[in-house]
Amino acid sequence: MYDPYLAHYGVKGMKWGVRRHRDDVVIRKGRKIQRISTSTESDKRSDRKTAYTSYLRSDRKKYANEFAKNLKSGKVINDPNSSGAKDNVYKITYRSKNDLVSPSLKRRIEYRNNVLSGKNGDKIRKEMGNTLKDWSPAFYGHYSDKELQREIGGYDDLTKQRLFGLTVSRSSSVRNAYISEIAKHGYNSVVDDADSMGYAKSALIVLDRYKDLEYKNVKKIL
DSSP states (O other): OOOOEEEOSOOTTOOTTOOOOTTEEEEOTTOEEEEEESSOOOSOOOSOOOEEEEOSHHHHHHIIIIIHHHHHHTOOTTOTTOOSOOSOOEEEEEEESSOEEEOOHHHHHHHHHHHHTSTTHHHHHHHHHHHHHHHOHHHHTTOOHHHHHHHHHTSOHHHHHHHHHHHHHHOHHHHHHHHHHHHHTTOSEEEOHHHHTTTOSOEEEESOHHHHEEEEEEEEOO
């Protein structure tokens, strides 16, 4: 009943001036949304509105087991703040208050390119290179910045998108630039390409958890 689908028409409730494209990824209102965190993340608002979440049953199970164990031990490789074991890990359950609409892969690649061609493009490309060095220092550690840029430039679009997704998860400045670009086109969520192209089937970044998610409960799992 709540399975995601590919939309080929306007989204119910869309506002005038907000254009929806073919193949948007739509998660219907009322869907169970899960987040694994070292914080209970109650209704108390924080500066960070975005939330990395999962909604498919298989993904929710995997995050609540494998990811939670890695988070507990401080082995989440794409999180620079995860070093060191954590005291507690929690499973937070939300319900989507509105349809969650993410741009298609084609649009996400387009918006990534928009960010990279913006005024901070050089800085973001450098951060993508640093992400590669952190992710695999044995392989990429000896590369100079210019060599890394040439290396990244030779990757296919899907690999570039996943690397960009990793950089988004690690860098608040890159995340803010990308989220701003996504929101500008009328979307309230975006597929997490870092996880969805390998670890998960379809992970999702919700742009404003306070607007589009209803906090239901929290459970300590580790």
